[in-house]
Amino acid sequence: MNIATCGPIPKADKYAWPGAYPIMYLMNDGELLCADCVNDPSNPVHFGGDNDGWRIESVYVHYEGGPEFCAHCGDTTESAYGRLEDES
């Protein structure tokens, strides 16, 4: 996946392929966003440029562990393999 592309984002993937692993997007302020929020044109998400909290730093593949929460809409994204045994 090429995340170094500049300009408008065509469509952010919700799942990594192959494997259909759930993916989220890490913003420059350390918050995670779901693909729906990245795709929402009313959100000023962008690659590169201003350090404004909407800059995508990397794609986060949520393999295992508890659900992650989208910092914008609060939606939960379940991990591909669920919680780890030693996690309570």
Ligand SMILES: [Zn+2]
């Ligand atoms: Zn969201």
